[in-house]
Amino acid sequence: MGSANFGFLATHDVRLVTFGGWAERYFRDDPPTAIVKLRQFAELMAKLIAARHAVYRDERETFEETLRRLSYDRIIPKKIADLFHLLRKAGNAAVHEAEGDHANALTALKVARSLGVWFHQTYGRQPTFNPGPFVPPSELVDATASLQEEIEALRCKIAESEAAIETARREAEEQIQVRETLE
Structure with a gap:
């Protein structure tokens, strides 16, 4: 290492x-x-x-x-x-x-x-040893932007799923009404 x-x-x-x-x-x-x-x-x-x-x-x-x-x-x-x-x-x-x-x-x-x-x-018996400047570890990655994008994509999927559920619910109600009318 x-x-x-x-x-x-x-x-x-x-x-x-x-x-x-x-x-x-x-x-x-x-x-x-x-x-x-x-x-x-x-x-x-x-x-x-x-x-x-x-x-x-x-x-x-x-x-x-x-x-x-x-x-x-x-x-x-x-x-x-x-x-x-x-x-x-x-x-x-x-x-x-x-x-x-x-x-x-x-x-x-x-x-x-x-x-x-x-x-x-x-x-090391090197009283004048100079190691050079401290090297900071790699910068922290700011994940905020990518997380915001991921959150927005998930919100879109949720909205799509809710719309699909609503459409399926309406179709089911229409089927029930058609069945009742036929009976």
């Missing part, structure tokens, strides 16, 4: 690129899922940082515990810890409450990108 915003992280761990790419892909159709993928991105990054500093415990340690330890040991600056926590909390809300709209997902994408740049500058 390629990514315009996260591709530079492949030198560290291809899973970072994969999670970022999935978040970009889900952005348009499923913002909560995009946010969940970014939470996974942030959790993996926190584990990679802990491992680089030989403080990674194991899979049973929660994301919050890892972040708390990285902050307490001053391995990550407070500003970076705050970005991690933002993605953790947004991801939890997306997972447990299905919360997250396009605005939240876009913010999460930008935050994750900022974390990725910081990570690459810090652990």
